[in-house]
Amino acid sequence: MTQSLETLKAAAGRAPIVPVLVVPDVQSAAPLADALVEGGLTIAEVTLRTASGLAVIEAMKKAQPDLIVGAGTVLTGDDVRNSIQAGADFLVSPGMSPKLLEAIAEYRDITIPGIATASEAMSRYEEGFKMLKLFPAAVAGGVPALKALSGPLPHLSFMPTGGVSTDNAAEYLALPNVVAVGGSWIATEKDIAASAWSDIAAKAKAALQKV
Numbered sequence: 736m737t738q739s740l741e742t743l744k745a746a747a748g749r750a751p752i753v754p755v756l757v758v759p760d761v762q763s764a765a766p767l768a769d770a771l772v773e774g775g776l777t778i779a780e781v782t783l784r785t786a787s788g789l790a791v792i793e794a795m796k797k798a799q800p801d802l803i804v805g806a807g808t809v810l811t812g813d814d815v816r817n818s819i820q821a822g823a824d825f826l827v828s829p830g831m832s833p834k835l836l837e838a839i840a841e842y843r844d845i846t847i848p849g850i851a852t853a854s855e856a857m858s859r860y861e862e863g864f865k866m867l868k869l870f871p872a873a874v875a876g877g878v879p880a881l882k883a884l885s886g887p888l889p890h891l892s893f894m895p896t897g898g899v900s901t902d903n904a905a906e907y908l909a910l911p912n913v914v915a916v917g918g919s920w921i922a923t924e925k926d927i928a929a930s931a932w933s934d935i936a937a938k939a940k941a942a943l944q945k946v
């Protein structure tokens with residue numbers, strides 16, 4: 736398990752793109768992890784949107800122990816506990832709720848909660864979260880919003896997700912408060928269903944070359 740988000744930041748320094756994955760079956764986990772590493776990536780986020788999400792986290796870590804694998808779409812206390820049990824290195828949520836906050840408090844050091852406004856960012860900072868996910872980034876103001884937030888809130892760092900692609904990743908990553916960008920475009924559900932491992936590796940390489 737990651738000691739803190741510092742490990743994740745160091746890995747993002749080497750490859751600042753985090754593929755957000757919806758994996759329908761555990762059999763895809765190992766070849767997918769291999770393809771991401773082959774593509775030069777160091778971090779992956781497996782969403783809990785599929786029943787196999789937790790098993791996929793475990794299998795990806797087993798296949799590629801150096802890949803930092805987090806759990807995404809963490810919505811409930813059960814999601815938190817199950818993700819930690821599955822060996823997730825970090826946790827990502829689309830937002831925050833009172834119940835989730837209670838369950839996740841102990842894991843603040845490895846959690847990237849979603850925010851869309853300055854007030855939400857301030858609340859998460861007060862609660863002890865240091866890295867936030869601007870979500871959905873494109874809808875929540877994108878690059879101009881992150882630039883504006885860095886004025887009053889320069890101590891916060893972000894992983895914008897939602898509407899990020901190879902075309903605009905570099906623009907986000909040029910901002911001093913952006914540590915990494917997340918997105919589904921590197922390995923889409925369709926890519927995974929088609930076992931398009933070499934395409935996924937190629938997309939990762941192409942995206943990294945542009946940032």
Ligand SMILES: O=C(O)C(=O)C[C@H](O)[C@H](O)COP(=O)(O)O
Nearest residue numbers: 782807808829896897898918919
């Ligand atoms: O399920 C979650 O908790 C999420 O994290 C949502 C994802 O971040 C976005 O669905 C990715 O957005 P796109 O890259 O625009 O497809």
